[in-house]
Amino acid sequence: MKTNQIWFVTGASRGLGLALVRQLLATGYSVAATSRNLAELRGTVPPEQAGFLALHMDLGDEASVQQALTAAVTHFGRLDVVVNNAGFGQLGALEELTDAESRRNFDVNVFGLLHVLRHATPLLRAQGRGRVFNIASIGGFTGAFPGWGVYCATKFAVAGLTASYAAEVREFGVQASVVYPGYFRTDFLTASSLGTPAQPMAAYQAVRESQQAHEQSINGNQPGDPEKAAQVLIEVSHAEQQPLHLFLGADAYQLADQQLQAVQQDMQQWQAVATATDLAVNA
Template identity: 75%
Template sequence: MNSKNIWFVTGASKGLGLTLVQQLLAHGYSVAATSRNLEELKQAVPPSDGRFLPLHMDLGNEESVQQAIATTISTLGGLDVVVNNAGYGQLGAIEELSDQESRKNFDVNVFGLLHVLRQATPHLRQQGAGRVFNISSVGGFTGNFPGWGIYCATKFAVAGLTESYAAEVQEFGVQASVVYPGYFRTDFLTGGSLGTPQHPIHEYQAVRDSQASHQQQINGNQPGDPEKAAALLIQMSETEQQPLHLFLGADAYQLAEQKIAAVQQDKQQWQEQATATNFVEA
């Protein structure tokens, strides 16, 4: 991969997406960047000698996604790297969140991502090369966060579909990674990127504590530097073989190790009984 490559980044008007776009342009890449708020995106990123294509895109509308991909290819001359970054957090206990609140989070975080993959993959497959980075979360690897069940479910879905997608497109020269960021200092925990339950249930003290902690203590104090995360994604795109699983942040590594250790303990505790469940051939 080289600086002639053309990137397509969703959710690019703020946070990690915006930081990534700014770094890509500084490194000489061509970038199509999408956002629900086109004016916000244009204000955040100045024109860049025809290498920057800001696009309004509705992730929930596959025709809008199709048009954005087609415009990228026709305007910038191709498509090489796709970053599915758009998404938002949804707080609330499983019991608290309505079907509408839950489905909306899946519509953006999962089905919106699928719309992009469905429209971008034919081009990558036909050219016999391409890179895909699907931004999940460490909450897509471990769900041990009270009040984040629906959000974690969307990010677990992103992880699972990325693993299968990578296996499907490997024969076409396309590589894919699921990215698990920990806590990075962006505006992810602010009102515009974080949904809260419309009908909270006061009995869920652990959920209320988690909500207060994320909104009041963690927000603005996240340990991760988005500039360094964006630089690493660019570095990964230039390697011969990008990893299928990319954990971002020391906290993500720590949480992943805790999950792996817990799974190993559960496996070992019941291994004898659980592996004796096959039919016994006479």
């Protein structure tokens, strides 16, 4: 694979973003990497490394996003691959989460991603080529996780907007994928990356059990290797036609299969009634 691609990766100071940046640099790619915490990013990836540009970017500030993208293009001359990886998890039953907690998750996971697309797309469109990977979650394909309703809603939004975005930019030579990772062994479930409700309600036993399981049992025992996930993204970036839907991990495939079967079952069960809804045609 040719390694002359220039990548723009958000949320690069930890997790999948960090694994991707390290692997790209190790194999000769050029990378503009962003983080809210520039010192943390520079501490994990030495800034003097060739082909690496560390940038501060606040996803909640559209001007900051535009400045980071402008700096990347000024430095490298172009961008070939954009990875919208930045985001965080928000636990809590829909009833117990405050409006501010819910909106904060959407501001980062959805509107922050939109800020990047809004300012990266003119660059990709003008050059007539480009690849985009929007990192969602298997929770953006199936929402059957008690306590993850708002987070799943943000990732369902990412899936929906990516599908429309891919259709919009296809004529300009730009391809886009929504990526659905399963459980990968990153710090996603640690206290520094996971939001929890300020006002938990004891009535939601299933939510509390889910929260405890994710914080204590699943955290640190996730089956997925982020280094291998990064390898998949790099390989797909060179495919002649990248997939619109990219599932990562055996667990993601299993959960997706279960969701597809459940949808098909519901459709078949109610098809006769639900499709008899057209306006009557006079003989």
